[in-house]
Amino acid sequence: MDIFILLATMLVCFLIGMPIAYSLAMAAIAGALSIGIPLEAVMLKISDGVSKVAMLTIPFFVLAGAIMAEGGMARRLVAFADVLVGLTRLRGGLSIVNVLATTFLSGISGFSVMIPQMEKNGYPRVFATNLTITSSVQALLVPPSHNAVLYSLATGGTISISALFMAGVFPGLLLGFSLIILCLVIAYRNRHPRGQTVPAKDALRITIDAAWGLITLVIILGGILGGIFTAIEAGAVACIWAFFVTMFVYRDYRWRDLPVLLHRTLRTVAMVLTLIACASSVGYIMALTQMPAKMTAFFLSISDNKYVILFLINILLLLLGTLVDMAPSILIATPILLPVMANFGVDPVHFGMIMLLNLGIGLCHPPVGAILFVGCAVGKVTIEEVMRKIWPFYAVMFFVLMCVTYIPEISLWLPRQVLR
DSSP, rough: OOOHHHHHHHHHHHHHHHHHHHHHHHHHHHHHHTTTOHHHHHHHHHHHHHHOOOHHHHHHHHHHHHHHSSSSSHHHHHHHHHHHHHHHOOOOOOHHHHHHHHHTTTTTIIIIIHHHHHHTTTTOHHHHHHHHHHHGGGGTTTSSSSHHHOOOOHTTTOOOOOHHHHTHHHHHHHHHHHHHHHHHHHHHHTTTBBOOOOOOOHHHHHHHHHHHHOOOOOOOOHHHHSSSSHHHHHHHHHHHHHHHIIIIIISOOOGGGGHHHHHHHHHHHHHHHHHHHHHEEEEHHHHHHHHHHHHHHHHHHHHOOOHHHHHHHHHHHHHHHHHHHHHHHHHHHHHHHHHHHHHTTOHHHHHHHHHHHHHHHHSSSSSHHHHHHHHHHHHTTHHHHHHHHEEEEEEHHHHHHHHHHHHHHHHHHHHHHHHO
């Protein structure tokens, strides 16, 4: 009954349109009252939810991403990807640039840059939109993934953010590579334009320009891989470097616009932290009602085969991802499902990648798919047009999901080599 009150309150608040963070807080309060816990305990858990040092990772990487996106760094990295693909003269070259740019930028500029550029160069608008929507899922996996930070926090900080960053590298690259193969197949079938070779003089200039941005990636990945920085320190140094390059090297951004950028970043961070704080209180009440143990018993009643349970968890997360946005899904589902996975011997870092990829696919599907809606708005196409032709991209993402689920080394090999 206590679990029913908790979940029913949360669902009712969702349905009446209450903001997700407040819905979680109301559910925690209702759950606490039903089991006789003082409300002060809920308030303390809300406070504790944002008191962890690891929280600093979020504002640093959000700010670094904002500076890169608006300061010209993202545009130059897209141009550099165009140079690389132009050397091959492959048919459908610009679609490959789209995927590579997303890999470089963790999804910073795909919607604003790649869809109009592909349409201008003769690609079907719906294809360009579908590719950009699905390739953006890479951003949820490769460092610096804000959602990996949320997952770490949802585990109570027991999982290293650095380990999660490293774990996302190969799944993200596998998704990118698989999408490139699909792009080549579609390009040769539909006779898409070939990639254009960039003149040597321009290619050299573009490469030198992009090198400043590539150093940001070296700071984040190389610093963590080399043990020079923690994830928090890498985010701080990336902020400083991105600011230096934007304001003193590229000089494309005006000083008077900085307060607006900072204000926008603070608003984003405030929303995320409020959500985390309220979700922490829900996790606390869930633990008191023994929901994780009851969920484990439920799955054990279905099967004791790890692979069957993994498949069922995938289906559950895919459905959850289509109904609830990613951040609250991570914060709500992790405390419930992680003990289930631990009971079946699934590494928590591995499960983190399974969860992020599942929920990322949900963002590309109605009714809640935020990436889908943004892509359709920028591409100026309807959801119906996109959904009629997005199925091959779904098939590729599901194939990658199955690989990541049933081949743990895809996620775990790099963290084990770097952090052992």
